[in-house]
Amino acid sequence: MLTLNFIREKKELIIERLKVKNFDAREIIDKIIDLDNKRRKTKQKSDSLQSEINQISKEIGKLFSQGLKEEAEAVKKKTAAIKEEIKKAGTALGHIEKELMELLVTVPNIPNEMVVPGKSEEGNVKVKEGGTIPELVNDPLPHWELARKFDIIDFELGNKLTGAGFPVYKGKGAKLQRALINYFLDEGQKAGFSEVLPPIIVNEDSGFGTGQLPDKEGMMYHVPVDNYYLIPTAEVPVTNIYRDVILNADQLPVKNIAYTPCFRREAGSWGAHVRGLNRLHQFDKVEIVVIAHPEKSYEALEMMVDHVEKLITSLELPYRIMRLCGGDISFTSALTYDFEVFSAAQKRWLEVSSVSNFESFQSNRLKCRFREKGEKQNKLVHTLNGSALALPRILAALLENNQHPDGIKIPDALVSYTGFESI
RNA sequence: GGAGAAAUGGCAGAGUGGUCGAAUGCGGCGGUCUUGAAAACCGUUGUCCCGAGGAAUCGGGACCGGGGGUUCGAAUCCCUCUUUCUCCGCCA
Structure with missing residues (x-):
């Protein structure tokens, strides 16, 4: 399996070299990069939401330790919607990663320069x-x-x-x-x-x-x-x-x-x-x-x-x-x-x-x-x-x-x- | 196969719901001291992902056997799987 970074950086080289293995990689590489972009965006979103929750949790912790129960309960109410969004982003991320993996494992290793083209x-x-x-x-x-x-x-x-x-x-x-x-x-x-x-x-x-x-x-x-x-x-x-x-x-x-x-x-x-x-x-x-x-x-x-x-x-x-x-x-x-x-x-x-x-x-x-x-x-x-x-x-x-x-x-x-x- | 206990950083080992990525010890790395070494003392010490940056680095997220769940918040509670240990049974 090629690494994502390598695919992103050396896209054209990979496509060119894989021709030696009689493998047309262009379409699949494009799909991979596209999916990886989606993956990054989704990950970013889910991380920042999680960060919010973590912030709120800390706040609640502080309030409780100060005995401010009612205030804490009030803050709790803010979390429900965020949690729902995290869940959504999480499942989306899961799907994307699965699909990405499925594509990644179908791309062959690129041959060394000494490998000559050939049919059989x-x-x-x-x-x-x-x-x-x-x-x-x-x-x-x-x-x-x-x-x-x-x-x-x-x-x-x-x-x-x-x-x-x-x-x-x-x-x-x-x-x-x-x-x-x-x-x-x-x-x-x-x-x-x-x-x-x-x-x-x-x-x-x-x-x-x-x-x-x-x-x-x-x-x-x-x-x-x-x-x-x-x-x-x-x-x-x-x-x-x-x-x-x-x-x-x-x-x-x-x-x-x-x-x-x-x-x-x-x-x-x-x-x-x-x-x-x-x-x-x-x-x-x-x-x-x-x-x-x-x-x-x-x-x-x-x-x-x-x-x-x-x-x-x-x-x-x-x-x-x-x-x-x-x-x-x-x-x-x-x-x-x-x-x-x-x-x-x-x-x-x-x-x-x-x-x-x-x-x-x-x-x-x-x-x-x-x-x-x-x-x-x-x-x-x-x-x-x-x-x-x-x-x-x-x-x-x-x-x-x-x-x-x-x-x-x-x-x-x-x-x-x-x-x-x-x- | 039956009954019970456990699984935490490179290792040992604390931690039973709220600044815990995690005390402490050992090891490793850097330094002070030394002619050199040891000892002692001081500092540092994981992995992955996302983002910023030329880079050093910084910000965010995840990871305490694996997976799932409860909760605003889980190393800590629940379910499940795996593995290890003890006792019993069986056996090359």
């Missing part, structure tokens, strides 16, 4: 490519067949227990999963991220804070009896740690890392391209979240991208880094880098990480601010997050790319975690 993912810009695509044996198997062959992931069993998209990892598959989680967490800690293990079910406020609610309600599993939501990513609980928090400038940047399962309903997105591990309802992910000083957030973004790249490189996977174009970047993001690894049997690039700077778009909702020494005004922090990494597609690529006639080779970096060198 076709327009994304490749900024880097690394690793080598392996030469595979004849008739390489896609990971879902490898999974069956070596009995390490059981999709059918998951269907029985829950439904499609909830695989059961077995034996070396389960161990490999655990190895990856531990490896990612350990590497994160070495890079200065401090670990949290948050709840994976959150309340409505948290859903709102990171922007899943009210719009993207359909992506999350809902627990109606308690009105809780299963998290679609650790970003939700971890970022919400800092909801309504004022940090000291010297605490920045805050660097957190968290492993959680993630739950996504992914309604209506089924077909051949989402077979096997490519898209799941429940999956594991290690997430990094950074709360940064506004002047240092792009530095932080770079640091995060480097970290993710190092992880993928250490797993010896062929990868490319894409800078998302205006058509593919998310509603909340100012700049996003996607990491894709090449899954050699499917012959496809699979997205395994998305690292974004939200600038103050999220922190404005979260009300996460920081205090600079010597400055009175608290300012909004910048928030960033990224996957480091999402497991299923990494697993898919590892299985497919490392298949050999005699089994699947585990990358060296993982062996001390798995305890075995091949499957």
Whole structure:
């Protein structure tokens, strides 16, 4: 959510920049500014009326303490009409604020200058490519067949227990999963991220804070009896740690890392391209979240991208880094880098990480601010997050790319975690 | 799940209808003293919104767990939700 002040001050700039995201903002911005003017006027009115009441109340208090009961009663009579007006102004203000909020949350974050226009993912810009695509044996198997062959992931069993998209990892598959989680967490800690293990079910406020609610309600599993939501990513609980928090400038940047399962309903997105591990309802992910000083957030973004790249490189996977174009970047993001690894049997690039700077778009909702020494005004922090990494597609690529006639080779970096060198 | 108690500023903790945004202590910040530090002493100390101003700042409003109500006036009374504590029950 953009701040009202920013919208008022940089109206034309916002309209111009949002064209990159294929969003026509002019009409809505005008409405917002108009409503905000109304809001201010109404607030002014209600405040001055309230001030009157406060004055009168003090007077009455004095009169009573002097024992002048009758005089006090007389003054009381003046209040009825004012109170009626306050009530009116109050409800009007409430309506205006609600409407204003409803409009505000529909305006996307403005993209960074590096974001190019584009219609879809076709327009994304490749900024880097690394690793080598392996030469595979004849008739390489896609990971879902490898999974069956070596009995390490059981999709059918998951269907029985829950439904499609909830695989059961077995034996070396389960161990490999655990190895990856531990490896990612350990590497994160070495890079200065401090670990949290948050709840994976959150309340409505948290859903709102990171922007899943009210719009993207359909992506999350809902627990109606308690009105809780299963998290679609650790970003939700971890970022919400800092909801309504004022940090000291010297605490920045805050660097957190968290492993959680993630739950996504992914309604209506089924077909051949989402077979096997490519898209799941429940999956594991290690997430990094950074709360940064506004002047240092792009530095932080770079640091995060480097970290993710190092992880993928250490797993010896062929990868490319894409800078998302205006058509593919998310509603909340100012700049996003996607990491894709090449899954050699499917012959496809699979997205395994998305690292974004939200600038103050999220922190404005979260009300996460920081205090600079010597400055009175608290300012909004910048928030960033990224996957480091999402497991299923990494697993898919590892299985497919490392298949050999005699089994699947585990990358060296993982062996001390798995305890075995091949499957 | 049942019974009872409680929720106040960064923390501790007063305040049960009228200058209470809130005593006091601790902490933080600034200063005096000191070669320096500590101690002592003095001062200062939240957040949000509206308005004025170039700014420092000033005026107004709101906030004592959340929401609602009573009243001219609520931290204080009432309703409701949430959370915490104690006792009982149950349980990984």
